[in-house]
Amino acid sequence: MERTDKVTLTVDALQGLLDELRGRGFRVVGPTLRDKAIVYDDIAQLSELPRGWTDEQAGGHYRLVRREDDALFGYAVGPQSWKRFLHQPVQRLWQAVRDGEGARILPELPSNECFAFIGVRACELHAIAIQDRVLLGGRYVDPHYRARRDGAFIVALNCSAAGGICFCVSMKTGPTVEAGFDIALTEIVVDGQRRFIAEAASAPGRDVLAQLPQRPATTEEIEESRAVLARTAATMGRTMRSDDLRDLLMRNLDHPRWDDVAARCLTCGNCTMACPTCFCTSVEESSDLAGETTSHSRRWDSCFTMDFSYIHGGSVRASARSRYRQWMTHKLASWIDQFGSSGCVGCGRCVTWCPVGIDITEEVSAIRESESAKGGQHEG
Numbered sequence: 001m002e003r004t005d006k007v008t009l010t011v012d013a014l015q016g017l018l019d020e021l022r023g024r025g026f027r028v029v030g031p032t033l034r035d036k037a038i039v040y041d042d043i044a045q046l047s048e049l050p051r052g053w054t055d056e057q058a059g060g061h062y063r064l065v066r067r068e069d070d071a072l073f074g075y076a077v078g079p080q081s082w083k084r085f086l087h088q089p090v091q092r093l094w095q096a097v098r099d100g101e102g103a104r105i106l107p108e109l110p111s112n113e114c115f116a117f118i119g120v121r122a123c124e125l126h127a128i129a130i131q132d133r134v135l136l137g138g139r140y141v142d143p144h145y146r147a148r149r150d151g152a153f154i155v156a157l158n159c160s161a162a163g164g165i166c167f168c169v170s171m172k173t174g175p176t177v178e179a180g181f182d183i184a185l186t187e188i189v190v191d192g193q194r195r196f197i198a199e200a201a202s203a204p205g206r207d208v209l210a211q212l213p214q215r216p217a218t219t220e221e222i223e224e225s226r227a228v229l230a231r232t233a234a235t236m237g238r239t240m241r242s243d244d245l246r247d248l249l250m251r252n253l254d255h256p257r258w259d260d261v262a263a264r265c266l267t268c269g270n271c272t273m274a275c276p277t278c279f280c281t282s283v284e285e286s287s288d289l290a291g292e293t294t295s296h297s298r299r300w301d302s303c304f305t306m307d308f309s310y311i312h313g314g315s316v317r318a319s320a321r322s323r324y325r326q327w328m329t330h331k332l333a334s335w336i337d338q339f340g341s342s343g344c345v346g347c348g349r350c351v352t353w354c355p356v357g358i359d360i361t362e363e364v365s366a367i368r369e370s371e372s373a374k375g376g377q378h379e380g
Contacts, residue, residue: 003199003200003201004199004200004201004205004206004209005199005216005217006197006198006199006216006217006221006222006225007197007198007199007209007214007215007216007217008195008196008197008198008214008215008216008217008218008221009185009195009196009197009198009212009213009214010195010196010213011046011072011194011195011196013196013212013213013214014046014072014196015045015046016211016212016213017118017155017183017208017212018043018044018045018046018118020208020211020212021116021153021208022044022116024208025114026114026115026116026153027042027113027114027115027116028042028043028044028115028116028118029041029042029043029085029115029116029117029118030043030048030049030117030118030119031043031049031050031073031075031078031118031119032048032049032050033050033053033064036064037055037062037064037078037079038050038053038055038064038075038078039078039079039080040078040080040081040082040084040085040117043118046072049072049073050064050072050073050074050075051070051071051072052066052067052069052070052071052074053065053066053067053074053075054066054067054071054074054075054076054161055075055076055077055078055163056164057076057163057164057165057237057348057351057352058164058165058237058351058352058357059165059351059352059354059357059358059359060351060352060353060354060355060356060357061352061357062079062352062353069189070194071160071161071187071194072187072194073119073157073160073161073185073187074160074161074187075161075163076159076161076162076163076164076165076166076348077121077123077124077163077166077347077348077349079274079349079352079353080274081124081127081274081275081276081347081349082117082120082124082127082128082276083127083128083131083276083277085115085117085148086115086128086131086145086148086149086152087131087135087142087145087279088144089299089300090297090298090299090300091108091144091297091298091299092108092295092296092297092298093107093108093283093296093297093298094106094107094108094295094296095108095293095294095295095296096293096294096296097292097293098291098292098293108144110143110144110146110147110148111144111147111148112147112151113148113151114151114152114153115148115151115152115153116152116153116154116155117152117153117154117155118155119155119156119157119185120154120155120156120157120177120181121156121157121159121174121175121177121347122156122158122159122168122173122174122175122176122177122178123166123168123171123173123174123175123276123345123346123347124276124345124347125154125156125177125178125179125180125181126171126173126174126180126345127276127277127345127347128149128154128180128276129179129180130277130339130341130343130345131145131276131277131279132149133339133340133341134277134279134339135279136149137339153182153204153205153208154180154181154182154183155181155182155183155184155185156177156180156181156183156184156185157177157184157185157186157187158175158176158177158184158185158186158187158225158228158229159174159175159176159229159232160186160187160188160228160229160231160232161232162175162232162233162235162236162237163237163348163352164237164238164348165237165238165348165349165351165352165359166236166237166238166346166347166348167236167237167238167239167240167346167348167361168236168345168346168347169233169236169239169346170236170238170239170240170241170242170346170361171240171242171342171344171345171346172242173345173346174345174346175229175232175233176229179201181201181202181205182200182201182202182204182205182208183198183199183200183201183205183208183209184198184199184200184201185197185198186198186225186228186229187228188221188224188225188228189224190220190221190224195221197217197221197222197225198212198214237348238346238348238351238359238361239361240346240360240361240364240365241364241368242342245332245333245342245364246332246333246334246336246337248364248367248368248371249328249329249332249333249364249367250329250333250334252367252371253325253329255367255370257363257366257367257370258321258324258325259321260366261321261324261358261363262319262320262321262324264356264358265304265320265323265324265356265358266355266356267304267305267320267323267324268304268355269302269304269305270350270353270354270355271304271327271349271350271353271354271358272302272303272304272327272350273300273302273353274349274350274352274353275331275349275350276345276347276349277331277343277344277345278302278331278343280300280301280302280303280308281298281299281300281301282298282299282301282307282308283296283297283298283299284296284297284299285297303317303323303326303327303330304323304324304327306318309323309326328360328363330343331343331344331360332344332360332364344360
């Protein structure tokens with residue numbers, strides 16, 4: 001990916017970026033405050049960004065608190081991911097409309113809406129790349145996802161703040177953005193002035209960046225941007241050794257830890273809904289009261305629900321133990337066999353948004369430590 005030289009933008013220049021993207025017909029989506037959380041929604045003005053706010057996160061805990069400065073992007077990640085725009089929670093696939101004695105089938109055409117995402121973190125870029133492999137990389141391509149994904153313009157953000165549940169360093173997915181973006185920003189402060197170091201990595205990105213007031217980044221500014229990333233990498237809230245996860249979990253499918261976590265798990269599915277890579281769906285039929293039209297829709301689903309693994313005769317995974325084990329071993333182990341990488345990017349959302357604070361890094365650690373305690377050949 002060929003990148004431009006790094007340039008410096010003022011805070012005011014970011015408003016020019018939003019205006020430029022909207023002028024090109026993009027629906028601009030970025031972080032904003034709503035319902036006491038930082039969420040992704042339509043934005044048009046810098047004033048809509050969460051300036052001066054950060055998030056306090058732990059297992060089953062999320063709070064917004066004021067920062068001591070006026071950083072625009074001084075938070076980790078909120079409850080939503082960009083998945084909800086690319087792989088929508090509910091997608092109508094087709095309709096059947098009564099036509100005389102028969103019916104007409106009306107397929108749902110892919111949307112021609114083009115998104116511009118502002119502030120996409122490194123872990124989230126990796127999550128989008130994983131969904132690309134799942135929904136675009138196989139024999140059967142999802143046309144609705146492809147339409148939204150092909151038209152997306154991504155303004156990435158190098159992380160300046162690690163949350164209490166972040167472990168992207170362990171998963172080798174951050175905090176530095178490396179690929180999959182059009183423009184990348186790093187928020188810095190030099191001589192008391194807040195600035196952004198910007199670089200473009202695509203032809204559209206270079207074209208948009210060229211329209212903004214800028215100057216070449218100084219050596220001091222570049223060094224500060226590197227220092228920001230080093231500080232972020234050094235302040236991860238969690239760690240999880242990831243080089244042997246597949247083998248570790250696959251040889252412990254009957255580990256007693258699965259019973260321990262099942263005693264706490266509510267099987268509510270929050271972790272899968274908040275996860276930026278989970279892609280499971282179900283389909284449903286609905287009709288109007290007159291019986292003239294019926295719709296066939298796809299909806300996000302979760303491997304934690306009883307009905308998800310239902311076949312004639314009952315559910316394949318009837319216990320909380322089996323459902324949690326399915327989720328975690330798929331995410332960290334068998335996903336590698338299917339798609340060539342782990343399904344976890346270390347964002348920590350599954351930890352924060354679990355009502356009882358179940359921590360995937362803690363569960364892996366418990367299984368690993370039990371092997372070490374046995375003093376067997378799999379120690380480590």
